[in-house]
Amino acid sequence: MERLxxxxxxxxxxxxxxxxxxxxxxxxxxxxxHGVIFMVSKGxxxxxxxxxxxxxxxxxxxAIVPAHTLFKIEVETVTRMTVVFIRKESASLETPLWxxxxxxxxxxxxxxxxxxxxTLWHLIEQIENYRKIGxxxxxxxxxxIDEFMLLLKALYSESDIVDFxxxxxxxxxxxxxxxxxxxxxxxNVEEFARLAGCSVSTFKRRFAEHxxxxxxxxxxxxxxxxxxxxxxxxxxxxxxxxxxxxFTSPSHxxxxxKRYFGTSPSVMRKEFDRAExxxxxxxxx
Numbered sequence: 001m002e003r004l005x006x007x008x009x010x011x012x013x014x015x016x017x018x019x020x021x022x023x024x025x026x027x028x029x030x031x032x033x034h035g036v037i038f039m040v041s042k043g044x045x046x047x048x049x050x051x052x053x054x055x056x057x058x059x060x061x062x063a064i065v066p067a068h069t070l071f072k073i074e075v076e077t078v079t080r081m082t083v084v085f086i087r088k089e090s091a092s093l094e095t096p097l098w099x100x101x102x103x104x105x106x107x108x109x110x111x112x113x114x115x116x117x118x119t120l121w122h123l124i125e126q127i128e129n130y131r132k133i134g135x136x137x138x139x140x141x142x143x144x145i146d147e148f149m150l151l152l153k154a155l156y157s158e159s160d161i162v163d164f165x166x167x168x169x170x171x172x173x174x175x176x177x178x179x180x181x182x183x184x185x186x187x188n189v190e191e192f193a194r195l196a197g198c199s200v201s202t203f204k205r206r207f208a209e210h211x212x213x214x215x216x217x218x219x220x221x222x223x224x225x226x227x228x229x230x231x232x233x234x235x236x237x238x239x240x241x242x243x244x245x246x247f248t249s250p251s252h253x254x255x256x257x258k259r260y261f262g263t264s265p266s267v268m269r270k271e272f273d274r275a276e277x278x279x280x281x282x283x284x285x
Contacts, residue, residue, distance in 0.1 A: 015141040016127045018082045021045070027073040030199050035086040035168040036065045039116055039124070043079030047111060048072045050197025052167070055111040063113045066167045068206075069197045082124050084148060086168060112163040117155045123148060176210040183222050187246030189215045224260040227253070231265055232272045238265055 021027065021043075038047065039062040047063050048054040049071035057063050064086070065071045127144055152161055178196065186192045192215065193203035207215040223245060230241045242253040250265075257265045 015085050015138075015145055016082060016124065018080065018124070018128065021073070021075045021079045021081070023075060023078045025075045027075070028070070029073075030070045030202070031065055031067050033067050035067050037062055037084040037086060038065070038073075039082040039084060039120070041080050041082065041116075041121070043081075044076040045079050045081075046074040046076075048074070049111070049167075051195055052111050052197075055113050057113050060116050061113045062116050063111055064164060064167050066197075068202050069167075070194075070199055071197075084145070086145065086149070111167060112160075114156065114160060114164050117151075119151055119155060120148070123151065175206050179207070179210070183219065184226060186219070187223065189219060192219065220260070224256075227257070227265075228261070228268075231268050234269060234272065234276075238269075241265070 018041075038045075038057065040057045040059055042059055044056065044058045046054050046056050047065070049065055049069050055063050123144065127141070130140065152164075156164070179192075182192070182195055186195060189203065190200055193200045196203055198206075204215050207218070211218055213221075227241060227245055230236055230244070236244065238250050238253065242250045245253070247253045247256065254264050257263065257268065261268060
């Protein structure tokens, strides 16, 4: 089953597929270039990804995972669910409602689950019946994706849909803005990728599209600037600065400063103190 789910998410070619997950199982995957909706028809599971609060999805509820996102499913009981692939190019998304969703997109907050209306289950049953009688025309299933999205808009309030599709829209947040807003919260590429809810390779690829130097090098440069600022402010002890910036010990901070600044943090702090004292004396004259 792990292999089936993995292959299914990697290809995204089925549009709709119903699978069953065993009790007390855990599944970690990354979505491809499609967003995915999980519709649970039996059982219960917990869905986690990125920095969002996890959500428990029980029978007759659904939740969404955006494209290029690492996620984790923790299954409680034997769970049957339908996987629905939401294509970015779906014509049903090009609406004023989608613009409203983009306008409120954010990378944190809760993963919203919605109760599945009976009309949506009827659509899934229709698709399963098509498969049973051997109808495998891809254009039909692409149209069914549009029908699915149109039914969402018809069956739920605008506020419910905006909240539900928010993770899908979060992929439209400018990646560079996300990096600039969050770099002070991480110490390395692995932490940054986890914060963005994607694999390290995906994060590095997206980073290279927006910045002229590799992610690791850029993070270290920004880290050095933040350390320099803390040393100059002379509020935190060296041990506190070491802890704040993710070093295992003050001696690790010492090695970092010698590499990036050519001297130790204690010497730098003395130089900052001397410079500040000199400035004060000049102002008195």
